[in-house]
Amino acid sequence: MSVGIKDVAIAAGVSPATVSRVLANHTVKPELRERVETAIRLTGYRPNLSARRLRSQHSNTIGLIVPDIRNPFFTTLSRAVEDAAYKANMRVVLCNTDENPTRETMYLRLMQEERVTGVIYAPTRETAAQLDRLNFDFPVVLVDRHGPSGKHDSVILDNRQASAALVEHLYARGFRSIEGLFGNTSSTASDRLSGYTEAMNDRGLKPHADFVAPNADAAAIAARHILSRKDRPEALIASNGLILLGVAQAMQELGLQAPDDIAIAGFDNEIWTGLIGSGLTVIQQPVADIGHSAMRLLFERIETPEMAPRVVMLSGKLIERNSSKRPG
Amino acid sequence: MSVGIKDVAIAAGVSPATVSRVLANHTVKPELRERVETAIRLTGYRPNLSARRLRSQHSNTIGLIVPDIRNPFFTTLSRAVEDAAYKANMRVVLCNTDENPTRETMYLRLMQEERVTGVIYAPTRETAAQLDRLNFDFPVVLVDRHGPSGKHDSVILDNRQASAALVEHLYARGFRSIEGLFGNTSSTASDRLSGYTEAMNDRGLKPHADFVAPNADAAAIAARHILSRKDRPEALIASNGLILLGVAQAMQELGLQAPDDIAIAGFDNEIWTGLIGSGLTVIQQPVADIGHSAMRLLFERIETPEMAPRVVMLSGKLIERNSSKRPG
DNA sequence: CAGAAAACTGAAAACCTTTTCAGCTCCATT
DNA sequence: AATGGAGCTGAAAAGGTTTTCAGTTTTCTG
Numbered sequence A, B: 001m002s003v004g005i006k007d008v009a010i011a012a013g014v015s016p017a018t019v020s021r022v023l024a025n026h027t028v029k030p031e032l033r034e035r036v037e038t039a040i041r042l043t044g045y046r047p048n049l050s051a052r053r054l055r056s057q058h059s060n061t062i063g064l065i066v067p068d069i070r071n072p073f074f075t076t077l078s079r080a081v082e083d084a085a086y087k088a089n090m091r092v093v094l095c096n097t098d099e100n101p102t103r104e105t106m107y108l109r110l111m112q113e114e115r116v117t118g119v120i121y122a123p124t125r126e127t128a129a130q131l132d133r134l135n136f137d138f139p140v141v142l143v144d145r146h147g148p149s150g151k152h153d154s155v156i157l158d159n160r161q162a163s164a165a166l167v168e169h170l171y172a173r174g175f176r177s178i179e180g181l182f183g184n185t186s187s188t189a190s191d192r193l194s195g196y197t198e199a200m201n202d203r204g205l206k207p208h209a210d211f212v213a214p215n216a217d218a219a220a221i222a223a224r225h226i227l228s229r230k231d232r233p234e235a236l237i238a239s240n241g242l243i244l245l246g247v248a249q250a251m252q253e254l255g256l257q258a259p260d261d262i263a264i265a266g267f268d269n270e271i272w273t274g275l276i277g278s279g280l281t282v283i284q285q286p287v288a289d290i291g292h293s294a295m296r297l298l299f300e301r302i303e304t305p306e307m308a309p310r311v312v313m314l315s316g317k318l319i320e321r322n323s324s325k326r327p328g
Numbered sequence C: 001c002a003g004a005a006a007a008c009t010g011a012a013a014a015c016c017t018t019t020t021c022a023g024c025t026c027c028a029t030t
Numbered sequence D: 001a002a003t004g005g006a007g008c009t010g011a012a013a014a015g016g017t018t019t020t021c022a023g024t025t026t027t028c029t030g
Helices: A004-011 A014-025 A030-043 A049-056 A072-087 A101-114 A124-131 A159-172 A186-202 A216-228 A243-253 A272-273 A287-303 B005-012 B017-021 B030-043 B049-054 B070-086 B100-115 B125-129 B161-171 B187-202 B216-228 B240-253 B272-275 B287-303
Strands: A062-066 A091-096 A120-123 A140-145 A153-157 A179-182 A208-213 A235-238 A263-267 A279-283 A311-314 A318-319 B059-065 B091-096 B118-121 B141-142 B152-157 B179-181 B208-212 B235-238 B264-265 B281-284 B311-314 B318-320
Touching: A004 A014, A004 A030, A014 A030, A049 B049, A049 B216, A062 A072, A062 A101, A072 A287, A072 B091, A091 A243, A091 B070, A101 A124, A101 B049, A120 A287, A140 A287, A153 A159, A153 A287, A159 A179, A159 A186, A159 A263, A159 A279, A159 A318, A159 B091, A179 A186, A179 A216, A179 A243, A186 A208, A208 A216, A216 A235, A216 A243, A216 B208, A235 A243, A235 B187, A243 A263, A243 B272, A272 B240, A272 B272, A287 A311, B005 B017, B005 B030, B017 B030, B017 B049, B059 B100, B070 B091, B070 B287, B100 B125, B100 B240, B118 B125, B118 B287, B125 B187, B141 B287, B141 B311, B152 B161, B152 B287, B161 B179, B161 B187, B161 B235, B161 B264, B161 B281, B179 B187, B179 B216, B187 B208, B208 B216, B216 B235, B216 B240, B235 B240, B240 B264, B287 B311
Parallel strands: A062 A091, A062 A120, A120 A140, A140 A153, A153 A311, A179 A208, A179 A235, A235 A263, A263 A279, B059 B091, B059 B118, B118 B141, B141 B152, B152 B311, B179 B208, B179 B235, B235 B264, B264 B281
Antiparallel strands: A091 B091, A279 A318, B281 B318
């Protein structure tokens, strides 16, 4: 069969324990270490990680649970997580939930069975609400979305502020009727909603929010409705990258141009937002930072389990482009 | 500590073996099964996958090794792989190589140590060349890129044909000076190059190919050069999605419009290609199909290890948009 | 140079399952 | 009524490593 530590030990004329010590870089007399190392090379030995994990009780695995890796936000996030993980000599198990609570709980259970070192997790609002009740044997860092209380480590954007900044920007450019299209599954969407609502109210404007499943197709359908309405707004805000994409698709189908026919602003500075038309005004999230911060929090939590939960809130940056220019 | 199968056994008044059998859905008298099941529920038992893997010699894990998950092609691919894995009750370990052979070999080694069930792998040309010599203990399915010989299962696009289709299309539209911008790391790029070259030669045209690292930034720099040349071509072909993106960026910076200033065509029907300007002409790859096919090949290989290697070649589809219209 | 401390090594236990093997019960067949 | 077989179950081994513990060698101290 495959060569084990025992075979290496025999080949090197030492005990398995010594081989293990060489592998773990523990203190071993140079001469023996030498012998073991050549034995490893000769036999082509590869440690069995399952056995190692079982014995050492360290899985060196982190779980990444996101709605859909195809959402560019989570794509970039996952890349940042993977980078940090491999620097720390850890593997990443990837889980897509499709915003489906059933899939979420099933993956959370899987994480338990894997005895993962920790989890980076963007929960739906539904599952997040029960997060206090659930008890995990591993640390969880929430990312992009927060839990029911301040009880969990999390890394999120200052969504209310970012949303308000969008309103403020459009207001400053002279727009008054500003409608918002928001996702209906995440805490992020609702935070952005309240930032929007508040900012509108502060300026004596009447907020008008619509809700939609956070994917491009659903958003496109909703946007077509809004855009073809007789009383369509002067400006439309999209609460995330996928929704913004749907809006852009609807605009194209209807042959509308921003900002001439309607002003557009939204979230997530995806590459295409700068290329489309004369550019879409967006809030840029520090996505890679979010991922790295999440991993940092996770590692610190592992090191100091009793530490009080921390919420890291990062700021978005308004990228002004032509889609929100005052027309004419 | 955490509850093990032994604790469940005690709680249910049976042997650990019986608990194991219940878990594996083996034949157990209904009454005992009942008792075990409630014991599991009561104790909150979760199997330890490391132990299970060690003993059963099945990792139920598949490795996914891609250059960069942020390349939309691989994003979609990974999603398809994860879906198929999920359905087969397997986990996915995600690896980004950044087209770096060192990282590749280190991940391949990791896969050995994980004793993975199989690997889906998009190798660089450099590592692919040595694939015959390397010997893995697990099946490998190459994806998007092929190995040195027909010795490996693989799922790829008919790249030569697709590339030729692009030339043919541009030729039909009246373009004669057609330059190509190709990646320099993958077999895919070189296949597309030869498709391009051949199609050009067939029509008595002189091929003109440039090579670039397959990422948007490098492509943008190269494209700026090409586009600012006095004798810039009538049409430019980009050999993948990232390169096409770089071209689009360069066009924008230089204030050029397709097809008025130059015709553009490329690979990968990313969403933004339909939204930008009046649309970019591209070859659409059946990406999800590629992923699913790869998993199917992998599973079939596991089932029938001695089967001869199979190459699945899928066809791209030309999406004609305005960027390749004859101007004026 | 003796004795104590430090450094190193190996045997065996432990990690948590699954799987083998033998034994038991129960039923059907002759 | 004896025999054979099918269907279950439990004890124990096995899977490949790390870790503990005790023992041995080496180094240091006075």
